[in-house]
Amino acid sequence: MIFNIPFIAVTALVLIGLYTVIFRRNLIKMVIGITIIQSGVNLFLITLGYRENSVAPIFTSLPPGTIVPEGMSFPVPQALTLTSIVIGVAVLALMLSLIIHIYRHYGTLDSKEIGGNEE
Amino acid sequence: MSMLETLLGTFQTGSGFWNPIVWIIVAALVFLITYILRGFGNKKYKKGTEQVKSFLSGNPEYEKEKMHVKGSNLFWGFTESLKWIFDILHKMHTGNISDYVLWFVIVMAVLFLLVGLM
Amino acid sequence: MNIIDFLLQHSPALIVAIPLLGAFLTPLISRINNKARNIFVILILGLTTSIVFLLANDVFAGNIHTYVFGSQDLALPIVRILFEVDAMSAFMAIIGSILALVAVIYSWAFIKENTGLDKFYTLILLTTAGMFGMVLTGDMFNLFVFLEITSIASCALIAFWTNKGKSVEAGFKYIVISSIGALFLLFAIALLYGQYNALNIATLANAIQFSFLDKIALVLLIAAFAMKAGIVPMHMWLPDAYSKAPASVTIVLVGATQASLYGVFRVCFTLYGNTINLSPASIGWIIVLLGLITMLLGVAMALIQSDFKRLIAFSAVAEIGFMFLGIGAGLTVLGNAEMMAAIGIPAMSGGVFHIMNDALDIGLLFLVAGAIYYATRETSLDKLGGLARNMKYTTVFFIIGLFAVSGIPPMNGFASKLLIYESTFQLNPILSIVAILSSIMLLAVFVKVFHSVFLGPSLPKFKEVKEVPKSMLIAMGIIASIIIVFGLFPELIINNIVEPAVSALVNYGDYIREVIPTFTGGI
Known part of the structure; x- marks a missing residue:
């Protein structure tokens, strides 16, 4: 049961994020929601790479007595997570800069007022 | 070949x-x-007489510029008779970003039901 | 080794690397002057296009190209990124390269008066590089990375006219949709990785079991890619983005959207090719159903639009439905050799051929809409009128686009739609009835545009309107001539380009065997 806690946390984070994006009207809060989803997915990736009682997969600073490679957690998901975080930062910066422009044009951050008059 | x-x-x-x-x-x-x-x-018609004028059910002819039928007036009968469909479609396109994400979640849920549980 | 062989061997890497390098050189070159920058960008894309054609020529002859970044030792798992190019990838790369090249030629005059053009061209090249990466890669995580590169670059392009509130808003919607879609894609990739300890598409396809987690991953992949491809009811970002972006950006976006469409087909046919028939609810029928809804809703919404570009965007949504219908019909009979030959192959040929036709037709119409905007600064259909008197060439191009998009012979749209109608009629008559109905409504939609923009008396406020500059006419002329050639010689195109792409999708075993020689599945 204890090993399922990360997966429960992942589900909770993704659902909370989706709830925020769908039901919050403030654009900044929606961006926060997307970031929460992203954290959930990243946590999922990291959890996949973990082995019981394993250490960080850094060859040069392994504690003495580590069995290679069974004693280390998987390095690949960590590489994937790093890439995903970098991409996430770029997307976050872009979204926030667009929000600045939107606020200048509309004077509000309410998503209903901004997009409400589409045909 | x-x-x-x-x-x-x-x-x-x-x-x-x-x-x-x-x-x-x-x-x-x-x-x-x-x-x-x-x-x-x-080919026998008389130029410059009533014969070359357009006939609009007896109504007077407007200037050329005012005679252009605008884009949204075309297919008026079709859209008017199917107004209820177009009203629903119109309401679907709220332009609100939250609704777009909601549709994505709905489609995902339906696909889950169809693929995962059946 | 001569230079052609060398280029051919390294072409999968070069196709992505050259635009990427060009993108970061563009700001430097634009220090010299604007003309040098424009010529440089056109040269870069011209070079990429010629390499794409070189590679495609070899791939269509039946050779699947793989290109390994990292360890060449196949025994070690996931310490490499693999590019794998089969005929379907090459087909999509051809579409992308033509669209990008036309877009930069068109931009020369169209976007001349704007500032920040060095960034504009950098972003165009980045989007193109991402698009090529998406269709050429053989690695799931790499696919995600290129998808994000494409989304970020094209989002900045959609919001290029930051002085307009609507453009920025459309850009924001696009990035929210793309990032959520991409995150669920990453989630699905993680699910697959967690089970099979692999990221390579071929390795995954070899190992896949269609367990419960695989089903979840399949749903997430289809939903995320379908949203990025603009499938109803997840299409709503598409009209916003297409109609608010500059016309030369829209045509690149069409290519990016179709790269996502490629994602759906790659997942269904290759990744899950061996196990898709184990699903109790037929995935093929789900895709056909989505296609039908997309067609009907797209044309219905297009009919009531009063904005030129928004109207074309909704017809672009409808056109995507045709591709889903054609290729989904093929997916329903995958694994059944007899039905495949009778129904599947013609339906998928129609669907795949229509991908190219749609890119050209919709691209041409968007360029015409951009030309009208350039000449009159107006996109509302209610305010335009009588422009055929002032803009003769543009009118001719619009008529070609109108005929092509609504499937009127002898243009290219007819050939692909005929294939779809005939083959889906054998599957279920209702499918082809709906398809023909939407095609007729598409004609009605564009007749409305033709009447309200080009016909009618010459309006006093448009007395001074002149024909658009040469570079825009050349760009429209290139696409129009390709449309006419495709329309007149459909057999040539189907036999030499479309058939290899279709057989690459159907015979998914070849794609997998290129990496896993022991794989036995696939027809």
């Missing part, structure tokens, strides 16, 4: 065929026949 035959080849669609070159020749023939038939028309 020569290059020309490849180019002019009839394209088999499995249960039918389609040859654009033949289609163009037939279309050109039809145009030619129409043009010849048009030549038999009556």
Whole structure:
């Protein structure tokens, strides 16, 4: 049961994020929601790479007595997570800069007022 | 097979065929026949009289600029009679980003039900 | 080794690397002057296009190209990124390269008066590089990375006219949709990785079991890619983005959207090709159903639009439905050799051929809409009128686009739609009835545009309107001439380009065997 806690946390984070994006009207809060989803997915990736009682997969600073490679957690998901975080930062910066422009044009951050008059 | 035959080849669609070159020749023939038939028309009309004016059920003719039918007036009858459908569609497109994400979640849920649980 | 062989061997890497390098050189070159920058960008894309054609020529002859970044030792798992190019990838790369090249030629005059053009061209090249990466890669995580590169670059392009509130808003919607879609894609990739300890598409396809987690991953992948491809009811970002972006950006976006469409087909046919028939609810029928809804709703919404570009965007949504219908019909009979030959192959040929036709037709119409905007600064159909008197060439191009998009012979749209109608009629008559109905409504939609923009008396406020500059006419002319050639010689195109792409999708075993020689599945 204890090993399922990360997966429960992942589900909770993704659902909370989706709830925020769908039901919050403030654009900044929606961006926060997307970031929460992203954290959930990243946590999922990291959890996949973990082995019981394993250490960080850094060859040069392994504690003495580590069995290679069974004693280390998987390095690949960590590489994937790093890439995903970098991409996430770029997307976050872009979204926030667009929000600045939107606020200048509309004077509000309410998503209903901004997009409400589409045909 | 020569290059020309490849180019002019009839394209088999499995249960039918389609040859654009033949289609163009037939279309050109039809145009030619129409043009010849048009030549038999009556050329005897008097210029500058009532005969060349357009007839709008007795209403006076407006200036040319005011006679242009605007884009949204076209297909008025069609859209008016199916107004209830277009009203629903119109309401679907709220332009609100939260609704777009909601639709994504709905589609995902339906697909889950169809693929995962069935 | 001569230079052609060298280029061919390294072409999968070069196709992505050259635009990427060009993108970061563009700001430097634009220090010299604007003309040098424009010529440089056109040269870069011209070079990429010629390499794409070189590679495609070899791939269509039946050779699948793989290109390994990292360890060449196949025994070690996931310490490499693999590019794998089969005929379907090459087909999509051709579409992308043509669209990008036309877009930069068109931009020369169209976007001349704007500032920040060095960034504009950098972003165009980045989007193109991402698009090529998406269709050429053989690695799931790499696919995600290129998808994000494409989304970020094209989002900045959509919001290029930051002085307009609507453009920025459309850009924001696009980035929210793309990032959520991409995150669920990453989630699905993680699910697959967690089970099979692999990221390579071929390795995954070899190992896949269609367990419960695989089903979840399949749903997430289809939903995320379908949203990025603009499938109803997840299409709503598409009209916003297409109609608010500059016309030369829209045509690149069409290519990016179709790269996502490629994602759906790659997942269904290759990744899950061996196990898709194990699903109790037929995935093929789900895709056909989505296609039908997309067609009907797209044309219905297009009919009531009063904005030129928004109207074309909704017809672009409808056109995507045709591709889903054609290729989904093929997916329903995958694994059944007899039905495949009778129904599947023609339906998928129609669907795949229509991908290219749609890119050209919709691209041409968007360029015409951009030309009208350039000449009159107006996109509302209610305010335009009588422009055929002032803009003769543009009118001719619009008529070609109108005929092509609504499937009127002898244009290219007819050939692909005929294939779809005939083959889906054998599957279920209702499918082809709906398809023909939407095609007729598409004609009605564009007749409305033709009447309200080009016909009618010449309006006083448009007395001074002149024909658009040469570069825009050249760009429209290139696409129009390709449309006419495709329309006149459909057999040539189907036999040489479309058939290899279709057989690459159907015979998914070849794709997998290129990496896993022991794989036995696939027809």
